[in-house]
Amino acid sequence: MKMFLVSNLLFTVTNGSGNWDLIVRALWPMVEGAIKYTIPLALVSFLIGLMIALLTAVMRLSSVAIVRAPAVFYVSAIRGTPLLVQLFIVFYGLPSIGLTIDPLPSAVIAFSLNVGAYASEVIRASISSIPKGQWEAGYTVGMTYGTTLRRIILPQATRVSIPPLSNTFISLVKDTSLASLILVTELFRKAQEIAANTFDFLLLYTEAAVLYWIICFLLSIVQEIIERRLERYIAK
Amino acid sequence: MLLSIQGLQKSFGELAVLKDIDLDVGKGKVVTIMGPSGSGKTTLLRCLNGLEIPNQGYYQFHDGFTLDFNQKLSKKEMLQLRRKSGMVFQSYNLFPHKTALENVIEGPVIVQKKDKQSAISHAKQLLSKVGLEDKMDLYPHQLSGGQQQRVGIARALAIEPELMLFDEPTSALDPELIGDVLGVIKDLANEGWTMVVVTHEVSFAKHVSDHVIFMDGGYIVEQGNPKDVLEQPQEPRTKQFLKRILPEV
Numbered sequence: 001m002k003m004f005l006v007s008n009l010l011f012t013v014t015n016g017s018g019n020w021d022l023i024v025r026a027l028w029p030m031v032e033g034a035i036k037y038t039i040p041l042a043l044v045s046f047l048i049g050l051m052i053a054l055l056t057a058v059m060r061l062s063s064v065a066i067v068r069a070p071a072v073f074y075v076s077a078i079r080g081t082p083l084l085v086q087l088f089i090v091f092y093g094l095p096s097i098g099l100t101i102d103p104l105p106s107a108v109i110a111f112s113l114n115v116g117a118y119a120s121e122v123i124r125a126s127i128s129s130i131p132k133g134q135w136e137a138g139y140t141v142g143m144t145y146g147t148t149l150r151r152i153i154l155p156q157a158t159r160v161s162i163p164p165l166s167n168t169f170i171s172l173v174k175d176t177s178l179a180s181l182i183l184v185t186e187l188f189r190k191a192q193e194i195a196a197n198t199f200d201f202l203l204l205y206t207e208a209a210v211l212y213w214i215i216c217f218l219l220s221i222v223q224e225i226i227e228r229r230l231e232r233y234i235a236k
Numbered sequence: 237m238l239l240s241i242q243g244l245q246k247s248f249g250e251l252a253v254l255k256d257i258d259l260d261v262g263k264g265k266v267v268t269i270m271g272p273s274g275s276g277k278t279t280l281l282r283c284l285n286g287l288e289i290p291n292q293g294y295y296q297f298h299d300g301f302t303l304d305f306n307q308k309l310s311k312k313e314m315l316q317l318r319r320k321s322g323m324v325f326q327s328y329n330l331f332p333h334k335t336a337l338e339n340v341i342e343g344p345v346i347v348q349k350k351d352k353q354s355a356i357s358h359a360k361q362l363l364s365k366v367g368l369e370d371k372m373d374l375y376p377h378q379l380s381g382g383q384q385q386r387v388g389i390a391r392a393l394a395i396e397p398e399l400m401l402f403d404e405p406t407s408a409l410d411p412e413l414i415g416d417v418l419g420v421i422k423d424l425a426n427e428g429w430t431m432v433v434v435t436h437e438v439s440f441a442k443h444v445s446d447h448v449i450f451m452d453g454g455y456i457v458e459q460g461n462p463k464d465v466l467e468q469p470q471e472p473r474t475k476q477f478l479k480r481i482l483p484e485v
């Protein structure tokens with residue numbers, strides 16, 4: 001059955017008349033959608049999300065309950081609801097209280113908040129994984145909590161958190177396809193638009209899938225390079 | 237007297253670990269603390285530099301700085317206490333992402349805001365003093381335990397504390413590496429550093445320290461000059477402990 005589907009797909013791609021033409025014609029609009037929207041959307045949301053995540057993680061590690069509470073609430077609310085619903089609340093929901101936001105900034109807001117919650121768990125775990133003796137060593141050379149966190153703990157926690165954060169980023173790149181549903185003309189929206197005219201759903205959606213795959217593959221190479229750089233001071 | 241401590245008490249929840257400690261540390265003197273595991277030696281050192289906050293007690297420093305732990309102390313006061321002493325840990329606790337030299341200049345440059353060039357030349361002096369002039373650019377994982385501990389000593393010295401605290405600095409080391417580290421501590425004693433050293437190295441206690449304290453169960457059960465305490469202990473618990481760590485005597 002699987003074999004049949006694959007050979008059928010290969011047939012469609014290679015033998016059908018004018019299919020190569022369509023693939024080539026659709027390529028640039030999709031790549032353009034990736035360059036103009038998918039990648040910048042993922043990058044900007046990830047960077048904002050990381051800042052939210054760092055703040056949230058530090059709040060969750062606080063010994064003061066009133067500081068911890070909002071962070072716990074935020075993470076729970078985001079992790080307990082679908083990303084698509086979050087996206088729709090920002091884009092379709094907020095206008096009814098007079099807050100109308102354009103598609104792209106709406107997507108940035110929803111994705112940043114989403115990544116912020118997930119990444120905060122990663123950052124919190126990596127901060128907790130650094131031995132207590134490192135905090136104490138910072139304190140005994142006279143550092144405050146904040147200086148120890150910044151100079152001693154975070155550099156080491158960064159090394160620990162690179163692999164899981166890379167996974168978060170790769171998931172985000174794929175999740176940006178949801179922005180097509182709030183009219184952002186990113187990669188997948190382009191595929192949908194072309195498919196709506198030609199009805200070549202299988203061909204065009206497969207092409208979109210391959211493009212996502214290539215992007216994620218390149219990202220995993222970047223991840224490996226960063227990890228190797230940071231390995232410098234780790235015992236082998 | 238560099239530091240005078242009265243009525244120091246520390247508990248963790250229900251567990252009373254330091255019960256009523258009075259202790260004077262003379263300026264330029266070396267105090268050795270001995271005692272069985274769990275007697276509160278580490279906790280005492282940690283209370284001295286504010287890693288733990290005592291429940292009760294009173295510290296008086298020679299410069300007039302006093303702390304009364306019966307009242308709630310501000311963060312600023314605790315930071316001030318912490319910056320009076322340098323700490324050398326049993327497990328070194330070097331910063332693994334920094335070279336030996338970077339470990340040593342971290343306090344002076346980041347905390348004390350000293351000029352980086354002069355901090356580097358001071359750090360190089362200190363690393364030479366502990367015999368590591370050719371290891372400055374190595375990371376901790378590239379150093380042996382004894383070398384790491386000597387970097388730890390240089391890092392603590394670099395902030396020019398009034399008081400140096402050592403928590404069993406050689407007990408994680410292979411026997412052949414212990415001598416180098418004890419040698420460095422002995423040199424510091426000769427230079428006039430004020431030090432409190434938790435150790436079970438009897439010959440170090442006898443020949444280097446000015447005062448020996450024997451702790452058990454959260455109390456100081458015996459103290460005095462090293463010869464008296466180590467050769468003619470009065471307390472049965474001290475005798476018993478010394479017999480255990482010195483089987484041949």
Ligand SMILES: Nc1ncnc2c1ncn2[C@@H]1O[C@H](COP(=O)(O)OP(=O)(O)O)[C@@H](O)[C@H]1O
Pocket residue numbers: 248251253271272273274275276277278279280
């Ligand atoms: N942070 C802590 N929380 C609870 N108990 C502790 C803590 N630190 C030390 N203790 C307890 O205090 C006692 C004394 O410990 P410690 O000062 O490390 O003794 P020593 O250094 O003489 O071996 C032990 O019973 C230990 O379990």
Ligand SMILES: [Mg+2]
Pocket residue numbers: 277278279404
């Ligand atoms: Mg101990």
